[in-house]
Ligand SMILES: Nc1ncnc2c1ncn2[C@@H]1O[C@H](COP(=O)(O)OP(=O)(O)OP(=O)(O)O)[C@@H](O)[C@H]1O
């Protein structure tokens with residue numbers, strides 16, 4: 587069974603891409619076959635994995651516009667079992683073009699889901715890195731996914747906008763994808779010494795209860811540096827606090843998903 591998770595929050599810079607890349611890398615290190623699908627016009631997941639968006643012959647844009655199959659776009663990374671469907675800046679025009687080309691709004695929301703179907707058997711996990719918006723591209727991610735992982739930065743106003751995100755998830759569930767659920771809320775860029783950061787975490791735990799991941803991602807410079815080396819954190823700085831946090835997150839997710847049991851070392855149950 588392939589688990590497809592969209593990583594979404596319309597707020598910019600909260601750690602969506604960092605989570606897609608590093609959670610993906612640790613799931614792959616734990617033996618899972620992982621595909622990261624970059625659908626953000628900024629193509630940050632693509633460049634974080636060492637690929638230059640402007641040098642690639644094809645991207646997820648060609649898949650959305652019906653010019654290529656997903657299989658032709660998927661690119662291997664330097665990491666075992668970790669593949670990426672790269673994005674490109676052309677995605678910035680997708681929404682306008684799709685509205686012109688496809689009259690039926692329902693059909694427009696299924697472009698990614700239909701594109702993923704033939705490739706599902708090749709992967710255990712597909713992580714979709716969404717842009718900071720709730721437009722057509724993110725709706726496509728939510729329509730294709732069974733779950734949403736929501737990174738929330740532990741800072742002032744962190745929860746602002748979450749209501750809008752939750753109501754978009756609810757709308758997609760009612761109209762497009764009844765199986766959609768929230769997989770977990772992930773507190774990112776936490777600073778244990780900062781009172782506000784601790785308060786935000788507490789607020790999230792009070793509000794979301796068990797939906798909040800136990801694992802918290804600390805603010806860690808190595809996590810910020812790794813993308814410029816084109817490497818996930820398990821290659822760039824495997825002993826950093828950021829690396830250990832994403833490794834714990836991968837373990838927590840594998841346990842939640844029933845792939846491993848709490849005491850095993852990451853081998854499939
Ligand atoms: N835990 C962390 N500690 C330190 N820096 C981080 C951490 N997580 C992310 N960053 C850095 O913060 C910036 C924003 O993170 P990221 O790109 O993952 O957010 P995003 O939600 O994908 O942003 P966007 O909405 O623009 O797509 C990046 O420069 C990233 O390297």
Ligand SMILES: [Mg+2]
Pocket residue numbers: 602603604626630631715716717
């Ligand atoms: Mg991003």
